[in-house]
Amino acid sequence: ELSWPADLYLEGSDQHRGWFQSSLLTSVGIRSKAPYRQVLTHGFLVDGNGRKMSKSLGNVVNPLKVIEKSGADILRLWVCSADYSSDIAVSAEILARISEAYRRIRNTIRFMLGSLSDFDPIDDKVEYDDMEPIDKWALMKLHELIKKVGGAYDNYRLHLVFHSIYNFCAVDLSSFYLDVLKDTLYTFASDSKERRSAQTAIYEITASLIKIISPVLVFTAEEAWAYLPRRGESVSSVHLESMPEANDSYVNFETKDDWEKILLIRSEVSKATEEARAAKIIGSSLEARIGLFVTEELVNLVEAFKEMLPALFIVSQVEIFSNGVSAEGAWESQTMPGLSIEVTRARGKKCARCWNFRLDVGADEEHTQICGRCLEVISA
Structure with a gap:
């Protein structure tokens, strides 16, 4: 009844x-x-x-x-x-745009599933406290999404569900996180802590995202769920699973603020490298060496992220200058006062394996075309 x-x-x-x-x-x-x-x-x-x-x-x-x-x-x-x-x-043109958005969501999930081909979510999982900072950032964005989408579903605001999922896939994942991770996924040792940390985050993102889209993209979600690695006691159909719950402990507001500033700097670096590419100074971004000229307000932030900056910017080398003097001809940021960027060709030779330019390429007599980092991986 x-x-x-x-x-x-x-x-x-x-x-x-x-x-x-x-x-x-x-x-x-x-x-x-x-x-x-x-x-x-x-x-x-x-x-x-x-x-x-x-x-x-x-x-x-x-x-x-x-x-x-x-x-x-x-x-x-x-x-x-x-x-x-x-x-x-509704029109043919509108449906064509929706089809393009669908492909972006589907291809994002497809890439992540491909990145998990050698990952066991039980044996290879890295605990949250031991994960890399960028992977913690990705989980923070995921749980912000879970919270936002959950509220939108509850209040029948389905257009917010769509836009939130699309922006997460297109902006947070495809344009930044997954792009940055390619070096880790493709060139680090298969069982290295950095790669397993990335896969741990990707696994949680993929499993949660499939569940989130399942009320709307019912067939796509079921197809993707079948390719997700072994899930322990999980049921065979995503439509019998519970929706993911947001974990507020993943959201660190101090860290979030730092990441937002770093992403703004990354955006400015991208603009500077595009101008350098147009001027034939560099070809691909990995041919670039970035000089960051920062004032006192930014120096602590960029120093804290120093080791990650080449990967975040997808360049070979980054050097930080905090003496308040910019290089002649440096690109001046219009949106971040106190930031100037110099783009020059990276030093060293191109590694045939990771494509980064490094000073130690050719240092090994037997492997003359790869860098020291890649040599350690293939020699392990």
Whole structure:
């Protein structure tokens, strides 16, 4: 039997004076109580130009044809992306943009699953306190996402679910975290602490992300779940799993503030390297040596991140100058006062294995084309 009152009444805005009101008046008159716990109304479906859909205009989008062409998950993602508080637009162009967003989410998950091919989540896991700082940052962003998306699901704000997941995949993961990790994943020893730390974070991110998308991308989530490494007592279907819960202990506000500043510096370094590339000073970013000229306000921050900066900037070398004097011709930041950046060609030779430029490339007589770090890995 159906429960009463209903958990939710869901209809278009025309029902404010229709079903919503008539059922409310009837229920209050008979039972002295509303027939629903919540009411959710949505706008009407219109085409890309905001016109009402009609056969005479030829602008009707048949959902079955969308499913046949692109799959049900694309249609579901479009519904999730729309802010239903106003009229909802749909067109071939809009669906094409949704398909592109879907590919970004899918490819992000695919890359992470590929990075876990030799990872056992039980035997190879690195405890949180022993993880690398960048992996702790990634887990902090994950649990911020879990908290935000959980609240959005609870309040039926599905467009916030879509935008939060997309931004996490496109900005936090693809454009930064996973890009930075490629050196660790591809060139470090397979069982090194740094690589296992990265895989531990990637595993938790992947497992949580699959669960988060499962109410919307139901088929994609189930497909991805099947490729996730051994999960101990986990069930066979993601749709029988509980949603992940946010762990507030992963969110360190002091560390978060430092990371936000470092990411701003990274953005400025990217602008400077692009100008250097356009000027034919460098080709790829790994050909660059970065000189950071910082004032007293920034010196403690960049010194704390000193060992990580080449990896974070995806360059071969970084040198910090804090004497308050910039190099002649250095790139001046317009958004971060006290920051100047000099981009020159990196010193040393290019390692054939990791592609970084290092002074010790060729130091070993037997392996003349690789650096000392890579030599340790292949000799282990």
